[in-house]
Structures are given as structure tokens and as C-alpha cells.
Amino acid sequence: MITPPEISWVAIAPDLALAIGAALVLLVDVQWKPAPRVLGWLVGAILAVGAGLTILQWEQGADALASGDTESLVAFSGLITMDGFAIFSRFVLIAATGLGLAAGWRFVVSLGRRGAEATALVLLATTGFSLMVAANNLVMLFLGLEVGSIALYVLAGLARERRESEEAAIKYFLLGSFASAVFIYGVALIYAGTGSFEILGIRQHLNDFVISSPAVIYIGIGLVVAGLGFKVSAAPFHTWAPDVYQGAPAGLVGYMAAVAKVAGFAAIARILLTAFSDLADTWLPVVAGISVLSMVLGSVLALVQGDVRRLLAYSGVAHAGFIMTGVVGGATDGVLFYLAIYAIQLVGAFAVVAVVSGPDGAGSSLEEYRGLGRRSPLLAGAFTILLLGMGGLPITSGFVAKFGVFTDAWAQGYQWLVIVAVIASVVAFAFYIRVIVVMYMDDAGDEQPLRVGPERWVLALAVGATILWGIFPSSLLDLAADALPI
Amino acid sequence: MVPVGWYMALAAALFLIGALGMLLRRNALVMFMCIELMLNAVNLTLISAGRAMNDLNGQVAVFFILVVAAAEVVVGLAIIVAIFRRRATASVDELSELRG
Amino acid sequence: MADFVWLVIALPLAGAVFLHFFGKYVKEPLSGWMASAAIGGAFVLAAIAAVPFIQGGGEPVTISLWEWMPAIGANFELLWDPLAALMALIVTGVGTLIHVFAIGYMHGDERFHRFFTNLNLFAASMLTLVLAGNYAMLFLGWELVGLCSYLLIGFWYTRTTASAAAKKAFIVNRIGDFGFMIGLMLVFTVFGTLSFAGIFERAGQELTSGMATAIGLLFLVGATGKSAQIPLYVWLPDAMEGPTPVSALIHAATMVTAGVYVIARSAPIYEFTPVASTVVASVGALTAIWAASIALAQRDIKKVLAYSTISQLGFMFLAIGARAYVAGVFHLMTHAFFKALLFLGAGSVIHAMSDEQDMHRMGGLMRKMPLTATTMAIGALALAGIPPLAGFWSKDEILAADFARGGWFYVLWIIGLVTALLTAFYIARLWVLVFYGEPRWQEDAHPHESPRVMTLPLIALAFLSVVGGLVNTPFRLGLEHFLEPSFEGVHIQEAPTDWLTLGILAALSILAAVVGVGAGVLAYRRPPERWRRFEESFEPLWGTWELAYGVDDLYGRTLVLPGRRLAEAAAFSVDAKGVDGAVNGVGRLVRGAGDWARPLQTGFVRNYGVLFLAGALVVVVWLVASG
């Protein structure tokens, strides 16, 4: 007899809110053709509801996790969890969405009537990724991934006047689908090897049985890691990132990069640390290898870029490596903290790029930042702090984040990885510093101050978060420490 | 009865063919079809594995993948058409302005 | 009782500080008089404090002032004993006279008060040196006199030669200090303190002879720097670029004797090292004859005196190396008198001749400046060792003591004797060339006798040069008794006691002096062509002497130039290209890696796909292989 799945509205309430919100935006747009302002308020309200619901979830999840009652955290017959890990990641996603939309709002407005579509796509993408981080089932995870990714492919191509945007979209789409196919093939092999799609089920299986065909599972893990490595732009699966970052609409790149990274790493952490924790001895060196390659390649390549967006893309590759050290370290709180911090900084940094490049996001070569410190001191100051935060300079949250993941990795016995990581972060300093040099130490070609729109709020928040959590990190660290996966 | 291993091997072969096609062909449309081929290889794997283990989950998953594939087609074709309109080519090798 | 001796230092120091800050508000001669009063006051105080020693029965006292570097036993403390008292009296006494002289000599200089500031500072430093109660404080004075020497040699800073000479003096001294400092390190290592009291008390218990030799030789290195002995004497002739009173005070009477003083002070250490003592004496003897020979052929009046000073310092080394400490200190004293006199006289001449220093352009000055001529004659005879002038007694005692020591010291004694002969010759040459014969002046020279303020010190010094030797004659060893408390427990080499030997030795040295003076006078009272021919007959020796054996040139070619080349190589090749190149190379390497890796990002989707798949393949293979 087929038992109908129990429905737990609580578990998907935020996602539902976002999805419905996306639909609502489209409907409202069609029906009333509202002014962009109105649309803005609507989206804001939707995100606020989503965030509020997430916080409500937290209360419930935290209790259950504390009481050890993990069963109650699983809903929809094991498809979805509402553990702290999921909720924390989801909140980060929603926050990044809010900030990202604010940063890209001028772009959205410039799209005119298509602005609503863009907004809806953003909301949908977030919904997908939100489901992805909450998935306890690999197929569910894949669904979330695809919902999110497909929306992102479209977003990448939204700036249709620009040839680069098209190129970015097709590249992102082809490679992304390819990676998705690889990922799902990995899932299929894991299923073939363990007989389960569920994170908990797989762990159970690996715990209970001697594995008959480990090679299948290992191949599965490898393909899953490759597929997700693509999403988080870890080397050598990173190749799309610079091109897409450069081509996609300036205002939205921050959002796109941030949510993909958060969701991707949440998935990697969940799969590797929960489902395959018993096989850690095998996958740890491989992940460490990916980590090293990402850090080195990302840092070194970022050093020679002449375009800020590409630079940030490669720095994202390096960051993927740093976060990987957290995965190697095996502690989710380090990874989550890093993700939260990095997502905010990334969105903030691209908000600056959006301001400098203009809403359509034409150029972003380093040249355009010349003398920014004189032209728009506040903007340059914010960018400086964000860059240094990403670089991991002490008294910024970036340092706390790096410190956390490095400590975890060291404790795990990966001292050499930490040493490579700290050296890579010095190289990383070198390219962040390059941008700062251009902004402050050269004279401006154009003295006209730049017009800053809603990006200012994004920047204020991002800078505030960077500094405050750099000096008083305990609040966020405590939350991250509580946000355990089931 | 054909052992399940054969099905799996066939699926793997299909997957590889798809992957190689993706790497070798330069027409975006064909490349995309190769991806579809890969997805179907995954489907085959899932079905055979589910069948072998007498587990419905594998087979159910196939439906989801089919839907995803369909969604991808929609978006993918839209993007490809857009590009084709502007450049009158569907060759991805023409699209290499972003690099380095 | 002698607690106030710190005032001896403080008084000139106060003078220096006052003049430094307020000197420019004080009119010209007044500032000079103030400085003279400061050092004169110091002399009075020192004399009062020295009374107990003169009466006999005064005990050395250590006066603690304040902590400095207690960790290495180095504090501000003074040692007031007969040796210190004698040195203080010489420094302040001769110093006062020279101060007064300088009031006249520096008349009209735009930095008049600055000159006296430095002069007073020098006096304070020198007094610190001689009154120091430990090696650290001695070193303090030692370096400060070096500083003052630097400042005063380079007083006329617009003359590049003066500045260069000042720098050279300081640096060459520093090389000596290097040895001295290592000596101090050894002392500290052995004794755990630098205090004289602590060291000398335990010298017998702690010192091995090897260690004593090492310390002794290292102190000698320091002394050769400050007292201008071979091989570090080269700075002193150059130092004559300074104003003449400076040459008199610092580079004849006081500072340059610091090396002698240090070795005499360290007698309890040298007690255990005959080797080092012998080396000291040998260096002294060698320097004495070496410098005397150079002095023979100099044309510059101050250069003659400079080499003469080096030579006489060699005599002092010869004495203290033979452990005739009293004789050494005695000669130090008499030399201070007559050499200061000679320098001041020379200054008077130079002043009169409008800064002319070449003796070939002098002559016949006796008529124009009789007082100067007379006093200088006394100084010259004292230097030559004509009895009963001061120089005779002290020089004779040195030679006698060396003779009495015997062995290797016979050789040194002979060298000394020959040097005495040369000394008598060159000083006679100097006097005759300057004061006798026909005038060979430049057109615009208008020599005249110096003012009273300059001649009075000359007279005073002349008087001292005459009677100064009487404090310690074989008939009455006054100085020896006076200094006894300072050399307690140290073996002092006495002159022979039997009157016959003593008489023969005295006769020999008198003979040398008389022959030397006689030859000098005879050779140079003739017309210029004749003595020129006389000099030429000594070629090529004479030329070598005139060029001072070309040592400066040698040092320049073998040390300075290669050193500079080395520094340039280090700076511009090793550092800029090597070390920094490596650093920048690493940076370039990283960037290069970036540039190299950039083409991987071809822009072609299919290549990206290949990379992706290859990566995935590696991951999979790795996992399977290790799993």
C-alpha cells in the first residue's frame, strides 16, 4: 500500500513563500504594471516573510536538535530536513538575495517591463537553492539545484544588449547542464551502490553493511563532488566562473555567485560530512587536493587579471579552496560562518562593481577604478574594507572565517593544507591590494563622483557585517555552531 | 535474463558518448542533445539499479530527471535561439570573447 | 673628603653647556675667559683634592655617583688616586693655559664661542676619562674625547680637508676602540664587572696569563688608536687641520696620552703578561723611531710637531711596556709641558705669518718675535733632552729603565737612544728654519709678536718645561712616591740604582741630544741652497721620509679602496640584485605562473568541458584508487 507522504508545511514554509512570491510578482506585474518602487517594496516584503519564517523554523529546529530528536526534523518522507544547518544556510541565501537584489535593483529597473521577470527569476532561484540546502534526499537536492541553476542561466543572459551577456549565458548553461548531468550520474551510482538517495539512509547503509561494490560508490562520490565543485567554482571545475562573472549583468553577479556558492557548499558539506563521513579517510585527501588547487590557481590567476570582475571570480575560486579546507576540517560551523561572511562580502563587492560599471554593466576593467578613492571616497572605502575582508585581514570578519576553517583543518591533521592556505592568502592579499592601489594611489582620470543608488544600503550592511563580525564574531559564530546538520 | 551489470555498463557507455559528444561537437544544439543523452544514461542507470534492488525510488527519480531535462530544454533553446538570431551561428567556438 | 672631585668634571661641563646654549649672547673675549675660568676652577679644585696625596698618606677613594648599567658592573663612579690626580692636574693645568692662549688665537673667528664650548667639553671629557672609576666610564671619556677631537679638528668645517681629517681621526680611533671593546668584553667575562676596584683586587685570582695577554694586547690596540701608535697613527698628522690650540691641547698634551694612561691604569692586568708588556714597549720603540724619522723631513711646522708627538708617545709606550710606569707617566707630564709649549709657539708663529705653515717660507723670525723664539727654544731643548730641562729627566729615566730591564730591551734601548738623537736633530732643524737665518717669507707676510694673552701662556709653559723635570730626578724621586698608592702591588721597573751605570747612561743620552742639536744647528744655519743640498744628499731616504713612508697611500690602496669596492659590490650587486632580486624574483615567479596559467582559460566552452571532465576523472580515479 502506498502511504501518502505527510505534509509538513513548516518545513517548506519559507520556500513556499518565495515561490508564491515569485508568482505574485509576475501576476502583479501583469495585472497592475506597478512602478518599480512598488515592485521593490513587494519583493522586500516577500523576502521579509521568507526570512521571518526561517527564523520561526529555527526556534523549532533548535529545540529538536538539542533534544536529539532528529526524526522530527525530517519531513516529506525524508525529502526535506529542517535542521539548523539548513535553516542557517537558507537564511544566508535569503539575506544574500535581499542584498543582491538591492545591489542589482538599478539593473532590474533598467530592464523596464522585464524587470519583474528578473525579480521573479531571482526569487525562484533562491527557492531552488533553499530547497537544495534543506534536501535530505539527493534527488531532491538535484531538483533544488536545477531550479536554482536554470534560473541563474537565464539571469546571466538578461543583459541582452551586451554580446558578453549572451556568451556568458550559453557558456553557463552548457557547462552547468553538463555538470548537472555529471552530478546526477554520480547520484545514480551512489544509489546503485547504497540503495538509497537519502543522506541519512546512505549513512545508515555505510554504517550497517560491508560495502560490496565500493568502486561504484567512489565513482559516485567523485562525480558528485565534481558536479558540486562546478557550482562553487572550485578548481579545476571553475572555468566558467570568470567568463560568466564578467559577462553577466553587473548588478546580479554578486547574487548569482553568492547563492550558488552557499548552496553548493552546503550540499557538499552535507553529503560528504553526513552521508559519507565513514569514508572520510578516502575522500579527505581528494578534497584537500581540490582545495589546494583552487587556492593556488585562484590566487595566482587573480593576480594577473586586468578586470575586476574576473579578478573577483578567480578570488572566488581561491575562496572555494579556503572553504574546502573547512570541509576538510570536518566542522560545519566553520564552513557556515565562512559562507555567510563571504556571501555578504561578495554581494557587497559586486555592488561596488555595479556602481562603477553602471547598471548595464559595460566595463569593469581595473582602469575604471583609477582614483576612485578621490572620486567617491565612501564607495572606495567600502570596497577597500570588503576587499580586505575577503583577503582575511584581522579585525575583519574574513579573518575570523579563515581562522575558523584553518583551525578545523589543522585539528583534522591537515597541517600542510593550512600552511598552503596561509601562503595562498598572502598571494590573495597581493591582488586585493592591487585594486586598492589603483583606487587610492593613482590619480583619477574622471573626477565626477559616481551616483550611488540603493547599493549604498547593501554596502553599509556589508561593511558593517565585515567589521562588526570581525571584532565581535561571537554572535554569528554561536549561531553557526548551533546550526548542526542532522 | 540479462544481468543488471550490463545495463549499467550500457548506461555508462551512453554517458561517456554523451560527454565526448559534448566535448567534440561545436554546435550548441548538438552539444545540448549530448547532455540530454547523458541524462538519459543516468535514467537508465537509475531504472536498472532500482529494478535490481527492487526499490521504487530509483524509478521515481527518473520522472523528476525527465522533468528537469524538459525545463533545461526550454531555457537552453531560448538562449541558443537568442544567440542564433544575433550572430546567425550556433557554433560555440565563435563565442570566446571572454577568456583569460 | 675628596667627594667634591666630581666638580672637577662638572665645572668645565657646566661651562660647555652654558656656552652651548648662551654662548652667542656672550661677547667674544668674555666667552673665552669664562671657559678658561671653568677649567681654571677645575684645576684649583683638583689641586685642593690632591693635597693629601702630595702630603703623602692619602688613600685612593672611589666615589659612587649613580647607576648606569649595573648588569655589567658599569656605573658612574670616580676613582680619585694619585695617578688620577696627576692626570687631572696636567689636563686642567695645561688646559687652562691653552684656553687662555686660544682667546688670542681664535680672535675674530665667527664661531668663537663654539670653539670654547667644544674646548670645555673636551676638558670635561678628558677629566671623565682620567677620573673614571671603571672601564665603562673610562670608555665614556675615551669616546667623548674622540668626539671633541672630531668636532675640533673639523672646526673649520668649510675646509674639506679639515672635515675629512676629523672623520679620519674618529674612524681610525674607532678601529682602535674595537680592540679596546673586545678587551672590555674579556674583562667582563673574567671578572663579571668593569669596576677598577673589583678587577684589580682580584686580578691575581682570576687571570690566567693567556687571558691577561689577550686583554693586554686588545687594550694596546685601543691605545694605538688613541695614542697614535703604529699602525693606527695615521690620523694624527691629518688632525693638524684643526686650530693650533686644539693640536696643542688634544693632540699633544692630553687626549693622545689617554692610551698611555689606560695601560698605566691597567698595570695590575699587565702585571700578569710579560708578553703584552713587551709588545707594548716594542710598538712604542718602533713608533718612536719611525715617526722621528718622518719628522726629520717635514716642511710643515705642525707636521713636524705632530710626528714628534707620535714619536714621544712611542717613548711613553716604551716606558710603560718596560713596566716603568712612573717614568712613562713622568714623561707624559713633561711632554705635556714642552709639547704644548712647542705647539703654542708654532701657533703663535702661524698666527703671526697669517696662517703660513711651511717652514721653507719662514726664517729669521727671531727678530720679529723674540718672546716666541725664546720660549720655543726652551721647549725645543726640553724635547731634545738637554739637561736640566724637563725632557731630559723623563727621557733619561725611560732609557735607563729599559736598559735595566735587559734582554730584548737592550735593543729597544738602542732604538730609543737613536730616536733621541733624531729628535734633537729635527727639533733643532725646526727652530733654526723658523727663527734663524734670512727671512724667506711670502710677499704679503707681516710677522709680528703675538699679543700678551698668547705669550703669557708660552712663558708659563716655558717655565714648566724648565723646572717640570725636577719633580722626579734620581736625586729625589718625588713623583714615584707620589704615585705609589696607584701602583700598589705592581712591580715597577726601576732605573739602575748604582750611580756609575746611571751616569754612563745619562752621559750617553746627553751625548745623543747634544750631537743631534749640534748637527741640526750646523746643518741648517747655513743658507737655504746648502741645507737643501744637505737634504738631497739623503735621497731617496729623505723623500720617503717626507712622504711619511707612503703609509697613507698604502692604507688607501690596500684597505680603503678595496673596502669601498666591497661595499659597492655588496650594495649594488649582492643586495640589489641578489637578495632583493630573489625577493622580487619570487613575486615575478608567482605572477609568471599566473601569466602561464592564463591561456588555460581559452574562452572555448569545449575546452572548459575537457578540463572539467579531466578534473572529474582525476577525482574519480584518485578516489577509486585510494578507496
Next chain:
Amino acid sequence: MLTALILLPVAAAIVVALIPGRRREIHLPLGIALSVMPLALAGYLFWVFEPAAGFQYVVDVPWYEPWGIAWNLGVDGISLPMVVLTTLLVPIALAASTTITNRTKEFVMYTLLLEAGMIGAFLALDLFLFFVFFEAMLIPMYFIIGIWGTERRIYAAVKFFIYTAFGSALMLAAIIGLALTYASQEGSASFALSDLAGLDLSVGTERMFFAAFAIAFAIKVPLFPFHTWLPDAHVEAPTAGSVLLAAVLLKLGTYGLLRFNLSLFPDASVDAIPIMAILAVVGIIYGAVVAIVQPDLKKLVAYSSVSHLGFIVLGTFALTSGGLQGAVIQNVNHGLTTGALFLLVGMIYDRRHTKKIADFGGLQKTVPLLAGFFLFMTFASIGLPGLNGFVGEFLVLIGSYPALPSFTVIAALGVVLAAIYLLWAYERVFTGVPDKEENSVLSDLSGREIALLVPIAVLIVVIGLYPKLLLDKITPSTEAVLDRIVEQTDYTMPEPGRIGDVFVAGDE
């Protein structure tokens, strides 16, 4: 109180930031006035400091407890002089910056933030906290060099930043390793110096950690061969930057070696004596030799720093009373003299807009006061007794000899070389006749400039003659460091002679 000492400059920076940018004329005076407050507080701290009480005014507020990091501050005889020096030189450096006319506000802010960072680094007793300050201060300095420097400022600034960041990166790894070792041994996390100092480390691990710390500090000091960033940074930095860089920032290296390497890794420190001594001595000689022929006055002073700091490292690793005391006091001395020399070079540069030695000559004629001060500082730097440099060098040399005889002898050569390069430079710049026309019309020091130099000069003399003032505060702390090492390792301190005569001042 210590927290206030760190926060005061930050608050001052904020105050300056709040003044609108167009009121340019008041930023600098305001900054100077505000920076006097930390000086006053530091002076008070110096006054009330109890030499024998070890770390005092300790603040220990947990920061994030699960990690064991804490806002842990404390002052002892080793850090106290450095804090006072820092607070003293910041107002001076600011007051010397009147020639900075563009972006004054930012300049003042960066300087004040730099001050906060430096004070924090000296006071931090928690390794995490120390690292935060150690690294964070790079940024203001980076900006100071990069924005207000001369032609190649960007190159210099970037090099400075990356090079020092590289060093500290390794130290970060070592800090993590230490803390984790502590956590695994004690079961609770801590980054406190006092906790970590008591760790049992295997020989290999201890040496590795030592090396990581030592490299970080060696770059900061800088020791040969890690020194090449320094001349570039100095030459390009504006006067205030050079002053603070030389006087305080470099001292973090020597301070770190003394504070952290010696306390955390006593065994490895003892084992590393030969290596550190070699580096120190090579630095002394090499820096001096290279300084001799530098054509640029500022570069010459920079290389002299390399040479002088070698003495401090030598004294530190001699592990004797004299050596350590000398090292600490030389930290202060070098700060004063080299700081003053950079001030003077800056003043010359303000007048002539060149630093090339060959462009000068005969300046004593036109600017006698400046020349006088320069000569004074030169001799202080050469180590003339009676001035402060001598006390440090002499303590180091005499104190180190019993432990490291041959090294010390070679190091003493540096004293000779110092006389050569500095006096030669003085000769070329100041003496002779001013034959270049530009040099004969310069104006001498203004009252403001004299007011900047006089306090330093006074301190130089006071420390030179009465170092007891400092040594009394320093000695108990350095002895404590030594005692710990003797206690924890099989190192026996060389005992020169017998105990020196106990000296009691003025009791007769």
C-alpha cells in the same frame, strides 16, 4: 586602563573622521592634540608601573570562549617602554607632517589607527589578539606609504605589505597549531601566552613553531636576508611613515622574538642561538657595509637600521642579563635616534626636495642648527657614550660576549662601520663650502621643528646618562624571561666572573 590606551587613538581617529573634509586646516592640529592624550596616559602608566609585579593592569575578557580567544592585555617591563615610545613618537610624527597637504584628514586617521595597532600589539597577551594587531596595522602603514610616499611608493607599499604579510601568515599557522596542541593537552582552548608557554611540545614541533614565529619576526625586524623591503619602504615613505616604521614597527619584530619566541619555545630558542646569532651578526655587518655606499640619505639610514637591529637580536639571543636588558633598551634607543634621523632627513627633504647625498654639501653653513641636531643624532646612533645608543650597544656587546664570544667580536665591528657610514655621510652633506646654489639659500630649523627634536634629544641624553630610569622597569621582566628559560631547559647562563660588586648609589 590598557584598553583605554588602545581605544584612545581609535576614538581620536573617529573624531578626526567626523570633521568635514573641507575644514582641512584643523585636521592635523586636532590629530596632534588628540594624540597627546594617549601619551599622557602612557606617561601615567610609566609612573605607576611596579617593576617587580610582572604583568600588570591585566585585562582578560573572553572574546569567543569556544575558541579560547580573549581580549587579554597586560604590560610588563618589556612592553612598557615600547608603549611609551609609541605614544611619544606619534604626536611628533604628526607634527612633522605639515608638508602633507592633500588628504590630510585620512593621513591623520591612518596614523592614529596605526598607533592603536602598535600599542595593541605591544600589550596583547593573547596570541590571537596579538596577531590581529600585528597584521591589522599593516593597512594604515600601507596607505601611509602608498598614498603620501614619493615616486616608487606603490612598489614599496605593496612590497612592504606582501612581504610582512607573508611572514605573519606562517606565524598564524603556528599560532593555530599551538592553540590546538593546548586544546588537546588541556581539554580547553586558549590562546593566552601564559597558557601556551607551559605546553609540552615535541622537539620537532617546537622547532617548527619557533621557525614560523622567527621568520615572521625576522621579516619585521628585518634580519638579513629578509631586509630588502625596508630600504624601499623607508625611502618612499613620507617622514612620519619612516619615523614610525623605524621607531616602532620594526620593534615589533625584536619585541616579538623576545616576548614570544623566548617564552613559548624555550628549548628551541636555546637550540636556535647559533642561527639567530649568525643572522644578527651578518645583518649588523652587512647592513653597515651596504649603508656605506648608499647614494640616498634615507636609504643609508634605513640600512643603518638593519645593522642596529642586529644588535638587538644578538642581545636577545645571547640569553644573558646584560644582553636582554641591552636589547630592550636598545629598542627604545634605536626608536629615538633613528626616528630623529628620519625626521631630520625629512626636514632636509622638505627644503631641498632631494635625498641624494651628492646633491648636498656645505649645509652646515646655511643650516647650522639642523646640522647640529643631525650630528647629535649621528653620534647617538654611532653609540657615543653618554648618549643612549651606547647604553644599549654596550650592554648588548659586553653582556653577550660571555655567551657568544666570537659573534660578539664580529658584531663589535659594526660599531666601527657605523662611524664610517654615518660620518662620511655627514661629511658629504654638511661640511665643505656650499657650492651648489640651491644649498646656500636654505632656511634653518623653525621653532616647530626644534620643538619636535628637543624632546627626543633630551631623552637621548637622559637615557644615556641615567638609564636606571628605564632599566629599573625593564630588569625584573627580562630576568623573569631568563629565569624561565634556565628553569625549563638545560641551558646554563654563563656566569661572568664572580657576581659583580653590588653597587649602591650615593649611600656613602
